[in-house]
Amino acid sequence: MVNSYIDFIARVLRNAGTPPAEIDDAVQRTFITVARRLDDVRPGAEKAFLLQIALHVAAHARRTAARRREVPASEAVEMVESATPEQLTNQKRARQMLDRVLDQMDTDLRTVFVLYEFEELNMAEIASVLGIPRGTVASRLRRARADFRERVAAFDRVATAEVGR
């Protein structure tokens, strides 16, 4: 289970707002929690169960970070797929910008957006994991996409304006 899902879980935790410096702990918490409740997992539903726990862990991490009024650790070491220093720098910047965009989004919208766009879950799967109607998933996804595009466009405008100075 660890071999099959650790990247998936780490990515969900990261994109769901777990502070970068806490990802390692959060991954371990997720798997330990699932291990303790393995008898609750229906055969074939391991991924969904892991996902539910990971979202719970991410929410816990976000709340804890908010309580501590932490500045997100943007410099935490992360694994990225890249070949050249330039690409790596670009990816790092993109990751930081993505963090800012996602952090500004409403949590419910963010969760649906992350699961659909990054994890490629379908709407029925998302509805099942989150325990909400499929229509609500569709509605949240629509709003999340609009929100995402608006915020990215705003970043783009600022960047263009700075370049033009």
Added chain:
Amino acid sequence: MNEPRRLLDGECSALERALLDAGVSYRSSPEVHTKTLAALGLAGSAALTAGAAGAALTGQPVLGSSVAAKLGWTKLLATFAMVGAVAGLPAGYFVWEASQERPEPPAAPVAPPAERPTPGLHATPAAEETASVSPAPPSGVEAEPSKPPARTARAPERSPAEQPAANAAALSAELLALDAARKALAAGNATQALTLLEGYDRAHPDGRLGIEAEVLRIDALAKSGQEGAARRRAERFLRRYPNSVLASRVRRFLDE
């Protein structure tokens, strides 16, 4: 209800695509993989009070047995090693590959430094040896935290190409050493577990699984009749690592 196309599969701006790519491309580090297996190994052992890790997080009662208990810790280890072996090299390959792609030096730690065990956490080997051979020593057996542990001789400098492979080998060795101690403890041989943990300390004075080793040691001390030493170590552990993944299990031990 139709499923809309993913943004990455459709039309989006260059910046949107870059951000979406960044979200999709995130990967966990090989080190977190190993540490997760180590943590699950501890969860699978009889160490401390079962269930605190999950219960502390979810607030729900613990109902299930552990992954390690079902699959077997050794099987998990073997699976982990086999995945690496099939890919060409053991887990170290992935460390090497990652380090080749990053601007940091290959030996740069992946885990946050704050989580590293500090020298003060471990007893000196000599003191630990005394503790492990005596069934019920006086409370003063435990080493003073301020006393630095004996260091092994400094290894010769390795070339950048050798370093990651060496790191991976060391991590695998740490994992095996802890597994041996865990098995001894699970078999009811706490004294042997303490001896093995002592060996772990000597072999890996700056071990990356030091926190996991310390939790095993607390349990082994308690089970060998050294309740006082175990409690002091547990309290020190919580002062140093209050937010560790394993802290809730140590707390549960102290609450008993």
